[in-house]
Amino acid sequence: MTNSVDRRTQAAQKRRRLTAAAARVLHEQGVERTTLAGIAREAGVPVGNVYYYFKTKDELVRAALGEHRDRLDELTAGLDRLPAPRDRLRALIEAWVSERETTARYGCPLGTLAAELGKRADGTPAAEAGAVIRRLMDWAAAQFRAWDVPDPDAHALTLVSAYQGMSLLAHALRDPAVMTREGARLLRWLDSLRAGPGVSP
C-alpha cells in the first residue's frame, strides 16, 4: 500500500516536474522553438519517458498553460486575503512590476503563448491560453465590482490590456523600465478611479 502510494506520488511528482519544465522552457523559447528533448532534459527525464505522461507535444503545451493557470490562481488567492478590492488590484500591479526582469527577457508567459498559438489554423491549445487570460480578467472584474466601480468589465479589460501591452513593449524593447513606468501609471489610474466620473485609461 505504502509502496503503491509512493509510486503514485513519484509519478505525480514527475508529471509535475515535466509540467513545470514545460512551462518554463515554453515561456523562454516559445512553442515552436521548444523541443520535447529540451523539456525532457530540463526535467531530467529521458525523452521516451515523456510520452508516458503526455501523448503529444500539444498536450504538454496544454499542461504548461494549466500550470500558468494554477500559478495565477495561487496569486489571486493570495491577493484575496487583502481586505480592500482596490488594494488587491494594487498588489496585482505590483506583482507584475516585480516580475519586470523576466518579462523584459521573455514576455508575459500567457501573452506570448497566446500570440504564438493564436495563429494556428486549428486553434487547438490557443483557446486554452485565451481562457486563462479571461480568468485573469474575470478576477479583476470581480474586484472592480466589489469596489463598486461602474462598468467593472470594461475596467478589467483596460487593466489586463494594459498589462499585456506593457509586457509586450518591455519585451520588444528589452527594457524592464517600461514595466516600472507603466505600472506606476496604472497605480495612479487606480487611485483616480471613483474620484469622480473618471477619465478611464
Place this chain on the structure above:
Amino acid sequence: MTNSVDRRTQAAQKRRRLTAAAARVLHEQGVERTTLAGIAREAGVPVGNVYYYFKTKDELVRAALGEHRDRLDELTAGLDRLPAPRDRLRALIEAWVSERETTARYGCPLGTLAAELGKRADGTPAAEAGAVIRRLMDWAAAQFRAWDVPDPDAHALTLVSAYQGMSLLAHALRDPAVMTREGARLLRWLDSLRAGPGVSP
C-alpha cells in the same frame, strides 16, 4: 542598356514580391511555422531563387519587418497631412480599430513578431522589430510634443502599449470587439488630455 534596366527592374519587383509575401505569411503563420517554400509559393517565385535575394530565412524576416516599417511610415506620412497633432493621433487610433478583424485573427504584425523573435538567444531580428515599434512610439511622442502635452514620451508609451495590449487581447480572445471598446476608450482619453495636468490613463 534597356535590357539591363529591365532586368534590374524585374529583379527589384521580385524582391518586392518576396518581401510582401513574407510580411503577409509571417504575420499570418508566425515565424517558426512559416516555411521558405510557403513564402516562395505565395510570391510566385521558385524556392531556389529566393536565395538569390535573401541569404537566409532571417534576412527575409528582417525584410518583412522592413516592409512593416515602410507601411508604418506611409501611414504616419498620411496622418502628418492632418493639421492638428491630436487629430493625427485620433486618426491613428481609428486606423487601428479599422483593422480589428485582421488583428483579432492574427494579432498586430509587429507585436506578434516581436513576441516570437524576442525569445531568441541571439536577439538578431528581434532588435529590428523593437526598432519599428520604437519608431511608432517616437512618432506618437512627436505628436504629443507638438500638441504640447507634458511628458510626451510617457504618453506615447501609454498609447502604443495600449495598442499592443488591446491587439493581443483581441487576438487571444478572438474578439474584434476588444479593439472597438478599447479604441473608443483611447479616444476619450485623448479628449481628456490637456484639460489640466491630467492623471493620464
Place this chain on the structure above:
Amino acid sequence: MTNSVDRRTQAAQKRRRLTAAAARVLHEQGVERTTLAGIAREAGVPVGNVYYYFKTKDELVRAALGEHRDRLDELTAGLDRLPAPRDRLRALIEAWVSERETTARYGCPLGTLAAELGKRADGTPAAEAGAVIRRLMDWAAAQFRAWDVPDPDAHALTLVSAYQGMSLLAHALRDPAVMTREGARLLRWLDSLRAGPGVSP
C-alpha cells in the same frame, strides 16, 4: 495447496486470454501493425505482465499460431465424426464459406500470417505458420486417401491452395461473394471426383 492450484489456474487462464487476444488481434491487424500493448489491452492484462508469460513478441506470435492450430484441430476433430470422408471435405468447404465475412475483411488467419512472416530473413515464426497449413493439407490428404481418390496429396494441395486463393481474393477485393462462388465450385469439383481418373482442378 488450493491457493497454489488457484494461482496456477489463474496464470493458465491469463496465458490463454493473452493467446486468444493475440490470435484475434494479429489476424485483424497483421503482425507488424499489432503492438504488444494492444494485445495486452485486449486481453485485460497489464503490459509489463505479458513478459512473464511470453519472453518476446515473436513468442506471442507463435502462441497465436498455436491457437490457430488448436482451432484447426478442433474443427477437423468435429469433421472426423462424419462417417464419409467426402462429407468431411464438403463440411470443411462449407465451414470456409461460412466464415466469408471475416475472411473478406481480414483474410485467412493462417494465410495472411504466413504471407507476412514468410518474408523475414530469419524465418523464425514463419515455419510455424507453414506447419499449421501443412497440417491442414495432411488432414485433407488423409480424407482423400480414405476416400480412395488417387494421388491424395495432389488433391489436398489443390484443395488447400484453392482455399488460400479464394480467401486472398475475397480479402483483396473485399468481396465475400468470392468465397461463395469458389466454395460452390469446390463442392462441384468434389462431386466430380472418382467419376473417373478425373481432370482435377
Place this chain on the structure above:
Amino acid sequence: MTNSVDRRTQAAQKRRRLTAAAARVLHEQGVERTTLAGIAREAGVPVGNVYYYFKTKDELVRAALGEHRDRLDELTAGLDRLPAPRDRLRALIEAWVSERETTARYGCPLGTLAAELGKRADGTPAAEAGAVIRRLMDWAAAQFRAWDVPDPDAHALTLVSAYQGMSLLAHALRDPAVMTREGARLLRWLDSLRAGPGVSP
C-alpha cells in the same frame, strides 16, 4: 533546352529508380518492415531526397503497386501477341511457374501486398492492390470470352484464385515445387475446358 530535357529525364529516371527499388524491397520485406531509408539506400538516393519525389511512404507504396500494374500490362501485352486465347492463358501459367523460386521466397508481390494492406482500417493503398488483381482477372476473363468459354468471369476468378493460392502455399511452405505441380494441373485444366460441359475447378 537540351539541358532542361536532360534534367527532366534524369529526374524521371530517379523517380523510376525509386519506384523500382520500392517495388523490389516492398515485395521482399513487406510494407511494414520496409523503411524509407532502406528503399533510398537500394535506389542509391539520400533519404531526404526521397521526399522530393514522394510525399509519404504510402505514396511510394502506391507507386510500387503502379509498377506492378505496369509489369502486368507488359506481360499481358506480350501474351496478346499470341493468336489463340488458350495459348495466351497457357503462356500466362507458364510465366507464373517460371517465377517459382522468387515466389517461394517472397510470395506473389500483388497477393502479399494486398494481404498486408487489406487489414488497414482505412483501406488506403489496399484498394489499389485489389484493382491491379482485378485487372489481371479482367484480362483473363477477356481470354476466356474470346475463346468462347461459357461464364468467362467465373473461369477467370478460378484461374487467378488458383494462382494466388499456389503462390501463397509455395511461399508458406518455401517450396517452389508447389508452383510446378499446381501449374501443371492448371494447364491440364485448361486443356479439359470446352471438351464438354466441363468439370471446372
Place this chain on the structure above:
DNA sequence: GATGAATGAGTGTTCATTCAT
C-alpha cells in the same frame, strides 16, 4: 509472481540551405 514506469533505438517526415546546370 504482478505491475506501473523507464528506456532507447528507430521511423517517417520536414525544411533551411546548397548545388549543378
Place this chain on the structure above:
DNA sequence: GATGAATGAACACTCATTCAT
C-alpha cells in the same frame, strides 16, 4: 541570374523490452 533537385540535420512520436518494487 534562374531553377529544379539534393542534402542532412533535426524533430515528434512509437514500441519492444527491461526494471524496480
